[in-house]
Amino acid sequence: MxxxxxxxxxxxxxxxxxxxxxxxxxxxxxxxxxxxxxxxxxxxxxxxxxxxxxxxxxxxxxxxxxxxxxxxxxxxxxxxxxxxxxxxxxxxxxxxxxxxxxxxxxxxxxxxxxxxxxxxxxxxxxxxxxxxxxxxxxxxxxxxxxxxxxxxxxxxxxxxxxxxxxxxxxxxxxxxxxxxxxxxxxxxxxxxxxxxxxxxxxxxxxxxxxxxxxxxxxxxxxxRPSSPSLHVRLLGSSESFVAHLHSHGIPVEVLSTGIIALKGPPDELARLVWLAAEKCHVSIRSLTPARNSLEEIFVNAVREEALDE
Missing domain, CATH: 3.40.50.300 (P-loop containing nucleotide triphosphate hydrolases)
Incomplete structure (x- = not known):
């Protein structure tokens, strides 16, 4: 172009x-x-x-x-x-x-x-x-x-x-x-x-x-995050879902926004997420690859310039 x-x-x-x-x-x-x-x-x-x-x-x-x-x-x-x-x-x-x-x-x-x-x-x-x-x-x-x-x-x-x-x-x-x-x-x-x-x-x-x-x-x-990950939103309680993933050795973090962040290749994790949802009888609201927020990128860029000064 x-x-x-x-x-x-x-x-x-x-x-x-x-x-x-x-x-x-x-x-x-x-x-x-x-x-x-x-x-x-x-x-x-x-x-x-x-x-x-x-x-x-x-x-x-x-x-x-x-x-x-x-x-x-x-x-x-x-x-x-x-x-x-x-x-x-x-x-x-x-x-x-x-x-x-x-x-x-x-x-x-x-x-x-x-x-x-x-x-x-x-x-x-x-x-x-x-x-x-x-x-x-x-x-x-x-x-x-x-x-x-x-x-x-x-x-x-x-x-x-x-x-x-x-x-x-x-x-x-x-x-x-x-x-x-x-x-x-x-x-x-x-x-x-x-x-x-x-x-x-x-x-x-x-x-x-x-x-x-x-x-x-x-x-x-x-x-694009430095390490691949997946973001999951559920309808209803997530406790059993998170516990099930933990029991299978999958790194899980529940963010303050209610998003469940899973670390690993998104394609492989997606299959495990659907299996876990079926096992725990929960409904998945959304399932998306993680993205760095523009707000974080902006704040970091401005902060780096201030530190350089």
Whole structure:
């Protein structure tokens, strides 16, 4: 797969403060989660990609365009969804999206057609004819997402896209992002503090801390535990089930979440688990290979950077 975004030793200084410290990254199509504590350099990285601030040193490209030299061309290829509101008072939702399409050089009629099409995709119904200042937080999130999509860019940069959404709308937003990446082959850079969102839809993860890249790897590799194990959830009491497994020499740990963790090859353990459930007359609710939690990965990455300092 071709890297759509490449950064090599990118550094950005604001006076004596170093916001980005020799950042090197390769981002391909799919969803890349951009994580980091406050002040880690995420916003500066986005501004560098969009050409809104100049790099102090380093080089990079987005598609075939060079960062710092072809910023206008880059912005034409990127759909950016900012965290904060950015709309003109007095405009309706559909007018706001049409306006962005016209900024991307679409004729007015074609821009209006695309605005309606994208608002349908984003789940905005008759609200599109209301002025944007009457919108709820969730409605404004949908509008910003529609504005980012309307010119069909190959790269999407989404800053906190699920912030302020209720659980149902949050899941719908994640599904839309998944469709953009999987079916339309876009590169999505998802900047968020909501770790479960990243774990549910991301293909890879980048973690920044103090302006440095601490982690840049496929999520599947990061989530794979150092030793194979299996997680079991039961309906009802687990005492006899756990005792039975112990009696057969299988290492078992009951976690605080109620999950029963078994160490060993998952395929072999699965057969023993079903036999034990039948013997102990218990029902298995779920049976899944263990995964490292993204929260643990994040905390460890930030802690390592603090220790290095």
């Amino acid at each position: 071709t890297n759509l975004i490449e950064l090599v030793d990118v550094t950005k200084d604001y006076g004596r403060f170093r916001a980005l410290d020799h950042v090197s990254l390769q981002i391909r199509s799919g969803v890349t989660g951009l994580l980091g504590p406050n002040g880690a350099g995420k916003s500066t990285l986005i501004k560098v990609l969009l050409g809104l601030v100049r790099m102090t040193s380093g080089r990079g490209r987005l598609l075939e365009f060079e960062l710092g030299r072809q910023s206008r061309e880059i912005r034409e290829q990127v759909g950016y969804m900012p965290e904060d509101d950015c709309y003109l008072h007095g405009m309706t939702g559909v007018e706001s999206v049409q306006f962005v399409a016209q900024l991307a050089k679409f004729p007015a009629v074609e821009g209006l057609r695309r605005a309606h099409e994208i608002l349908d995709f984003c789940g905005v119904a008759q609200e599109r004819y209301r002025t944007v200042e009457t919108y709820s937080t969730g409605m404004r999130q949908k509008l910003r997402f529609a504005q980012a999509l309307v010119h069909d860019p190959p790269v999407l940069i989404l800053d906190e896209p699920t912030s302020g959404l209720d659980p149902e709308e949050r899941q719908a937003m994640l599904n839309r992002i998944r469709v953009m990446a999987r079916e339309h082959h876009k590169a999505v850079l998802l900047c968020t503090h909501i770790l479960p969102d990243v774990q549910s839809i991301s293909d890879s993860v980048v973690i920044l801390a103090r302006g440095r890249v601490q982690v840049a790897e496929d999520l599947a590799e990061l989530s």
